[in-house]
Amino acid sequence: MAGSGDLSAITSKTSENVVRKPRGRPAGSKNKPKPPIIITRDSPNTLRAHAMEVSPGCDIGESLATFARRKQQGVWVLSATGFVSNVMLRQPSMSSAGPGSGPVVTLHGRFEILSLVGSVLPPPAPLGVTGLAIYLVGPQGQVMGGAIAGPLMASGPVVIMAATFMNATFDRLPIDKDEAIATAATHDQLHGRAIGVSDIYAPSQNMTTLPPPEIYTWSMARPLSKA
Known part of the structure; x- marks a missing residue:
């Protein structure tokens, strides 16, 4: 019986010395490689x-x-x-x-x-x-x-x-001072929100201070005919 008492005392002391697992994520867990970003649609700027x-x-x-x-x-x-x-x-x-x-x-x-x-x-x-x-x-x-x-x-x-x-896009150079100011203002307006390809290549309906740009846009590529 005395041996069982000593065993209980040793077990209690061992459990007190056990290091508790820290809370939160382990160090380095956020450095896992991220999956690559795959673009499935061509940009009009692509060469x-x-x-x-x-x-x-x-x-x-x-x-x-x-x-x-x-x-x-x-x-x-x-x-x-x-x-x-x-x-x-x-x-x-x-x-x-x-x-x-x-x-x-x-x-x-x-x-x-x-x-x-x-x-x-x-x-x-x-x-x-x-x-x-x-x-x-x-x-x-x-x-x-x-x-x-x-x-x-x-x-x-x-x-x-x-x-x-x-x-x-066909641009006429040099650009005069008034046109440059209006272009800069339009640039700031576009970058104040999320812009897309249509914003860059399509003329805005509210741009009344600039002459209409000469923009030449063609449709998506089509396969050549075998004929």
């Missing part, structure tokens, strides 16, 4: 990279215009590689008539593309915004270039690197 191949005998400019019209997206041409033939180039004009009034020169033969830059927009688009410029090297190593003023026929496979976009 998509494309590698396009133009078949031999096709007009490169017409092929890009057809692509932009059917996809209802603007095309920003970054570079190109390949060969073209019988190129029509518009030379720079020093007269006061402005750009696009220079003489047109036709280059006969086969030329390698050094650079191809420019933009192609689907209708409607403001005049003077679209256009392509090209630099070529001839068989003797001569380099020439200018704005494309006619058909640009591919004499072999031509690979074009381009980016497509859905929206474009």
Whole structure:
């Protein structure tokens, strides 16, 4: 019986020395990795990279215009590689008539593309915004270039690197002082509440101090027809 009494005393002392579990979350429990955010809808600001191949005998400019019209997206041409033939180039004009009034020169033969830059927009688009410029090297190593003023026929496979976009806004610069003040006020009003894509790309009905902006917005991309 004395042994059982000693066992009870030891058990009571052991229970008193047991450390109680602290309340609240354990340290570091809030640092668990969060699941990634997945965006399921493209933004109108998104630029998509494309590698396009133009078949031999096709007009490169017409092929890009057809692509932009059917996809209802603007095309920003970054570079190109390949060969073209019988190129029509518009030379720079020093007269006061402005750009696009220079003489047109036709280059006969086969030329390698050094650079191809420019933009192609689907209708409607403001005049003077679209256009392509090209630099070529001839068989003797001569380099020439200018704005494309006619058909640009591919004499072999031509690979074009381009980016497509859905929206474009045409701005007239420079902006005068009154317009800048009104734009800043509109900016503050928009950022005083939650704004979305429609707020940025659609003109507000209450903006009476500014002239209506020229905004060119195209519909969502559609797959190209196989025909």
